Amino acid sequence: MTMFMDVHTGMKGITTEQLAAAHKADLAVEADEGVHFQRAWADPESGTVYCLSEGPSADAVQRVHARAGHPADEIHPVPVMVS
Amino acid sequence: MTMFMDVHTGMKGITTEQLAAAHKADLAVEADEGVHFQRAWADPESGTVYCLSEGPSADAVQRVHARAGHPADEIHPVPVMVS
Numbered sequence: 001m002t003m004f005m006d007v008h009t010g011m012k013g014i015t016t017e018q019l020a021a022a023h024k025a026d027l028a029v030e031a032d033e034g035v036h037f038q039r040a041w042a043d044p045e046s047g048t049v050y051c052l053s054e055g056p057s058a059d060a061v062q063r064v065h066a067r068a069g070h071p072a073d074e075i076h077p078v079p080v081m082v083s
Numbered sequence: 084m085t086m087f088m089d090v091h092t093g094m095k096g097i098t099t100e101q102l103a104a105a106h107k108a109d110l111a112v113e114a115d116e117g118v119h120f121q122r123a124w125a126d127p128e129s130g131t132v133y134c135l136s137e138g139p140s141a142d143a144v145q146r147v148h149a150r151a152g153h154p155a156d157e158i159h160p161v162p163v164m165v166s
Contacts, residue, residue, distance in 0.1 A: 005124050005133050016163050023165045041088050041135070041161035048159055050088050050133065052124070076131055078124035080099050082106045 001034075002079055004053045004061045006072035012047035019049065025068035026051075033060040084117075085162055087136045087144045089155035095130035102132065108151035109134075116143040 019042050026037045035055035042049045051072070055061050058075040065072050102125050109120045118138035125132045134155070138144050141158040148155050 003124065005126070014163060016165075019163050020165050039166040040164060041086065042163035043088070043159035043161050044163055046159060050161070076126035076129060078126050078133070080097060080102050080125035080127055081123060082099075082103050083122040 001054050001056060002077050003081060004055060004058060004075055005078045006051045006053070006061060006065065006075040008049040008051070008070060009073050010047050011042060011049050012044065014042045014044050014047070014049065022049075022068065022070055023051075025070075026064055029067045030055075030064045033064050035060050035064045037064070084137050084139060085160050086164060087138060087141060087158055088161045089134045089136070089144060089148065089158040091132040091134070091153060092156050093130050094125060094132050095127065097125045097127050097130070097132065105132075105151065105153055106134075108153075109147055112150045113138075113147045116147050118143050118147045120147070 023040050035053055037053045040051045053061050061075055106123050120136045123134045136144050144158050
């Protein structure tokens, strides 16, 4: 399993409720792909959303996001991390 | 205090050791700016690094990164989040 950071643009004005609903939609379908979305952060001013997930491939991450109705603009594997 | 996600590009080939050293350099100077860098993730293939921090302003976050020798290419306030 690999960690992924994906990026969505064009989400200007996104609210906490909308981000939570989008995250819930991901959680509802992610198991089929062996993906787990852990956290998400949004900048409502620029309309940028970052999602952190763990999964078998970027394609699997994208399939979850696509099925949930919000395909990502970029998906980066991030195997290197500090916390 | 606000959460920020900043993005660095051009870091192709970055290793866990290099990311940890960069993070440590941030931690060493962040207190002066009231900033705390929490986590960082890197995609060595595309050379993209994402850093999650908490601080008073994007300028303060950038001053820490600049003093540590690695100014960010983008800094986004991310007041909206799910975890």
